[in-house]
Amino acid sequence: MIFKVYYQKSITEVPVRENTKTMYVEANYEREVRTKLADRGFNIEYVQPVVDAFLDYEKQNEDFKVLEID
Template sequence: MIFKVYFQARINEVPVRENTKTIYLEGDSEQNIRTKLIDRGYNIEFIQPVTGAHLEYEKQNEDFKVLEI
């Protein structure tokens, strides 16, 4: 399953919408994604599963790239 992760680049950074970044990762569950990202020092705001029509929409975005971690 593919997940879209909304995050701030530093763990001590206060979440501000204008500074929020996103990445796409493949994993089994939200916990699996959090485990993969634990060493990156991200302040994770939200992890959203992306499936069906939502996934097709995201694939049209030029920034869509599923990271292999």
């Protein structure tokens, strides 16, 4: 399954909408996404599953790249 992760680049940053970044991560469930990203120092705001029509829509974005993190 693919998840869309909303995050700030630094865990010390206060979440501000204008500074929020997104990435796509392949995992089986949300907890696995958070575990995979734990050592990167991101301030993860929200993890959202991307399925069906939403996934098709996101694939149209030129920045759509799925990270496969072990």
